[in-house]
Amino acid sequence: MKILVCISHVPDTTSKINFTNGDAEFDTNGVQFVINANDEYALTRAIWFKEKQGATVTVVNVGGADTEPTLRKALAIGADEAIRVNAVPTDGLFVAKQLAEVVKNGGYDLVLAGKESLDYNGGMVPGMLAAILGYDFINSCEGIEVDGTAVKAIRQIDGGKETISGKLPVVIGGQKGLVDEKDLRIPNMRGIMAARTKALTVLEPVGADVATKAVKFEKPAAKSACKMIAPDNLDELINLLHNEAKVI
């Protein structure tokens, strides 16, 4: 089985989010970048398939050269090879078109991606990628098994979960649950050394229209101070929730 894992290079969750150039651009100064959390679950599951069932795992990212440490980390965790499409990922549709090209040329059976990246939170790339390729797509996926070409997956739905079956090739939009959090890998020294010799291929992007553009950013207005209520004055809390906030 040939598995492709799509990796987003995103700010660490504890990063301070600031903007520059008149609030038109994300300020990367001092920001630590990591593998997107949802993608990390997908990558770990892919490596599980490699180790338990036999598979090759390729990771791909659409990004500038500054994203290569993130791809190297994925290699150190256990991916076999990496591809970087050399373009700034301005738009989900653009990214999906680049990834579709990689899938078509690589003949992957299983494409795993996080259901959304934790920077722009667009949540569109895996679904668009599947639609461009005409592949089946399973989103919000928290469990996947592959037996030959048969796929069984568990998908989160509002208020529960659903079990779905299908056939490879398939695109998965994955999330927490694909693997246990305790099974997420931290690169060890051997992995880091091995990653240095693994192939990291740089591809030039294909032409693709951009349909959306972030034109401006804004931080939430400063919040007014929290109204503190004495624990023995719960009538006051109920009064505020009813008359001031109007939520009960």
Place this chain on the structure above:
Amino acid sequence: MSVLIYAESAEGKFKKVALELASYAKKVADSLGTTVTAVTVNASDVSELGKYGVDKVLKVSSDKLNTFNAKAYADVIKQAAQKEGAKLVVLSSSTDSLYAAPAVAIGLNAGFASNVIALPESTAPFVVKRTGFSNKAFNFTEISSDVKVIALGKNSFGLVEASGAATAEDFAPSLNDADFSLKVEGVEKVSGKVTIADADVVVSGGRGMKGPENWGMLEDLAEVLGAALACSKPVSDVGWRSHEEHVGQTGKPVAANLYIAVGISGAIQHIAGVNSSKVKVVINTDPEAPFFKVADYGIVGDAFQVLPQLVEKLKEFKAKNA
């Protein structure tokens, strides 16, 4: 530029998000000088949509669509948009709609923006305000394609009634066999309980609850408020509560009208996941808990003393205001 919404229903009844979409689309359509069409799947009485501004309903009825299927539903929505010549398609941010939306966008050659939280900043160019960076910032996105697809965040616009009635028309889109290659083998739904996705009020517990045996107090509070129960990540990690209830950046997002956090200190990832909630109440013994910085109302106190009293007082309040 006509506006099309996909009005989600369950067992024939429209979900609240469908009525919120209608309210939102009506306002956008008014500003564009056009009308709102809704497409529905296996919904029987569609008159309710008219009360929230829908002018016309395309009713799709098909046993093949009894179970949600993203590919087929995307195909239905695409064909409805094409039939109406819709330039703007508005979907909700439910798990199902977000599953179908990217395929709708590809099918219509449209740009897509999710997590939209306000009316368009401008319609020419078309710019919408959406949340990003896990609710730590807003992102104004311009959609430049001819047809545009957006997904509206839950509780971001509210319900606005309109005068008018919707005309209904049967609509039979062509369904492609290839859309049904994935088979739903089974569905496990939590029954009889309010789910986090549907809830307007969410009651959430953290490590401060000291153990799963103490969750009865939170269940009582949730019951009196008609709320869904949730928990912080450490609580689900240690197995006190199911992962289904974990809310936060890598758990379920919460955009409730009221979010009550008990014994949760407020890690940045937790706050990111619940920050879209309108009103946040925090109950914690530690006055320095970071959650107080983003809360609207706070109580520094012992949950084990505060919760039983709060439940009793809310019961009294409900009895008086019934």
